[in-house]
Amino acid sequence: MQPLQFTTAATLEDALGALGALAGADGQTALLAGGTDLIIQWRAGRRPLRQMVELKKIPELNVLEFDPARGLRLGAAVACHRLAEFEPARRHYRALVEGAALIGSTQIQSRASVGGNVCNASPAADAICGLIVHEARCLVRGPKGSREVLAKDFMLGPGRSALQPGELLVELRLPPPPPRSASGYLRFIPRNEMDIAVVGAGAWLAFAADGKTCTAARVALGAVGPTPYLVDAAGAALIGSTLDEPALRAAAEAATEAARPITDVRGTAEYRRHMAGVLTRRAILRAAQAARQSTRETHA
Amino acid sequence: MTTNRVVTATINGVETPLLVDTRMSLLEALRDAAGLTGTKEGCLTGDCGACTVILDGRPVDSCLVMAAEVEGAAITTVEGLARNGALHPVQQAFLDHAALQCGVCTPGFLVSAKALLDKNPAPTEEQIRYWLAGNLCRCTGYEKILSAVQDAARSLKTTR
Ligand SMILES: Cc1cc2nc3c(=O)[nH]c(=O)nc-3n(C[C@H](O)[C@H](O)[C@H](O)COP(=O)(O)OP(=O)(O)OC[C@H]3O[C@@H](n4cnc5c(N)ncnc54)[C@H](O)[C@@H]3O)c2cc1C
Ligand code: FES
Ligand code: FES
Numbered sequence: 001m002q003p004l005q006f007t008t009a010a011t012l013e014d015a016l017g018a019l020g021a022l023a024g025a026d027g028q029t030a031l032l033a034g035g036t037d038l039i040i041q042w043r044a045g046r047r048p049l050r051q052m053v054e055l056k057k058i059p060e061l062n063v064l065e066f067d068p069a070r071g072l073r074l075g076a077a078v079a080c081h082r083l084a085e086f087e088p089a090r091r092h093y094r095a096l097v098e099g100a101a102l103i104g105s106t107q108i109q110s111r112a113s114v115g116g117n118v119c120n121a122s123p124a125a126d127a128i129c130g131l132i133v134h135e136a137r138c139l140v141r142g143p144k145g146s147r148e149v150l151a152k153d154f155m156l157g158p159g160r161s162a163l164q165p166g167e168l169l170v171e172l173r174l175p176p177p178p179p180r181s182a183s184g185y186l187r188f189i190p191r192n193e194m195d196i197a198v199v200g201a202g203a204w205l206a207f208a209a210d211g212k213t214c215t216a217a218r219v220a221l222g223a224v225g226p227t228p229y230l231v232d233a234a235g236a237a238l239i240g241s242t243l244d245e246p247a248l249r250a251a252a253e254a255a256t257e258a259a260r261p262i263t264d265v266r267g268t269a270e271y272r273r274h275m276a277g278v279l280t281r282r283a284i285l286r287a288a289q290a291a292r293q294s295t296r297e298t299h300a
Numbered sequence: 301m302t303t304n305r306v307v308t309a310t311i312n313g314v315e316t317p318l319l320v321d322t323r324m325s326l327l328e329a330l331r332d333a334a335g336l337t338g339t340k341e342g343c344l345t346g347d348c349g350a351c352t353v354i355l356d357g358r359p360v361d362s363c364l365v366m367a368a369e370v371e372g373a374a375i376t377t378v379e380g381l382a383r384n385g386a387l388h389p390v391q392q393a394f395l396d397h398a399a400l401q402c403g404v405c406t407p408g409f410l411v412s413a414k415a416l417l418d419k420n421p422a423p424t425e426e427q428i429r430y431w432l433a434g435n436l437c438r439c440t441g442y443e444k445i446l447s448a449v450q451d452a453a454r455s456l457k458t459t460r
Binding site: 001003004005006008032034035036039040043052054056079081104105106107108110111 | 303305322323325344345346349352355358359360361364365366368369371412415416430431432433434435
């Protein structure tokens with residue numbers, strides 16, 4: 001294994017400087033957040049590196065804040081356990097928190113970040129459906145300044161993100177939750193714990209003042225295509241309904257229709273298509289239940 | 301380009317300078333540079349938990365931490381559990397319940413269980429099972445480990 005230069009970035013400028021100076025042509029510089037993907041890939045020889053730039057000490061990447069008018073700010077390097085313990089996030093961004101909390105064991109939760117989950121760009125990454133259904137924006141910094149990319153456009157394919165050479169992900173911004181809205185995420189794995197999603201589904205719903213009529217809805221699927229993605233037709237099938245049986249069936253069918261899975265050791269394509277529908281229905285019901293709960297709490 | 305460096309961390313309460321190669325994991329630094337071989341190597345992929353240590357208050361897989369990351373950090377390994385020759389209640393409970401056979405997984409379980417009880421002195425069975433889901437044991441079948449942790453929680457309560 002070739003020698004490795006290890007740089008601890010104290011500031012964003014440090015990190016960008018290190019990326020710019022060595023990233024250059026060979027692509028052998030990598031940013032290190034929790035390391036739960038990177039260290040394994042590097043050690044296995046799948047990712048030859050000359051330099052690692054550690055990000056966890058950069059203040060901007062550790063922001064975790066909620067403001068009812070501005071929404072959630074989640075620094076790219078915040079470890080999943082911090083997000084899972086952050087009450088406003090648990091309350092208002094359940095699909096994201098439920099997905100992030102599923103990543104690995106207690107030990108992995110201590111290190112793994114949502115930023116790393118997104119940048120690693122696995123098709124089965126559990127935190128991404130939640131970001132998509134909450135319409136998160138990814139704040140990116142690079143040599144030419146800052147830009148924003150919608151979470152749904154951030155992943156381009158397995159292991160490929162919208163980041164250009166020299167750029168890094170600083171923060172994820174989730175818009176404030178409208179009244180009477182809620183979300184949820186579910187994944188299916190063959191075991192109770194510690195596995196990779198066969199299918200993942202996130203749902204976000206908003207309701208009218210009657211608390212019953214769905215006014216806005218978004219559904220995203222993971223592990224059934226090259227990236228997690230939004231299924232517009234599944235959300236559209238719910239709008240204007242009271243989540244009655246025909247609406248739920250239409251949303252589930254839209255998800256099955258939109259699933260483009262592969263066959264691998266965890267399941268056949270046909271099975272995954274079926275499960276995409278099943279999990280979509282359950283994620284919708286989970287979000288609806290969360291919405292009823294929070295409405296009750298607000299009126300209590 | 302030299303890639304060796306000295307990293308100083310507080311290990312089991314003692315400030316310890318470690319001479320490490322920047323390619324080393326914290327696991328390798330503990331075993332090979334600090335001579336603390338209680339922390340075990342299992343899978344090297346974050347799956348087994350044999351290499352668990354407490355890093356700044358949280359249990360981590362030391363095989364997935366770079367040695368160069370721990371400058372200034374506080375680390376507890378299994379060697380830091382016993383105090384003045386007296387076993388930590390978790391260690392005593394593992395002995396009392398025969399919660400080990402080959403013992404390779406044991407340091408990881410002890411450290412994870414201590415981290416749990418530090419945070420939550422009265423965990424439910426479900427909380428214990430989820431918290432320890434990242435620690436694998438090929439010998440015991442887990443029931444005795446579960447009983448030991450429950451027992452340790454009880455004895456910690458009476459000594460507090
Ligand atoms: C035992 C185990 C179980 C796991 N279980 C799950 C699971 O259930 N679900 C799941 O989705 N994943 C799982 N994972 C994968 C992994 O833990 C997650 O993808 C995690 O979120 C990665 O975050 P990290 O901070 O560790 O990323 P790192 O490994 O530090 O980085 C991942 C990638 O992103 C890049 N990167 C990191 N931060 C930035 C940034 N700010 N800007 C630009 N690039 C960046 C890195 O260079 C690297 O390429 C598991 C891993 C292990 C070892
Ligand atoms: S050796 Fe670190 S988790 Fe198995
Ligand atoms: S006692 Fe042998 S692996 Fe647990």
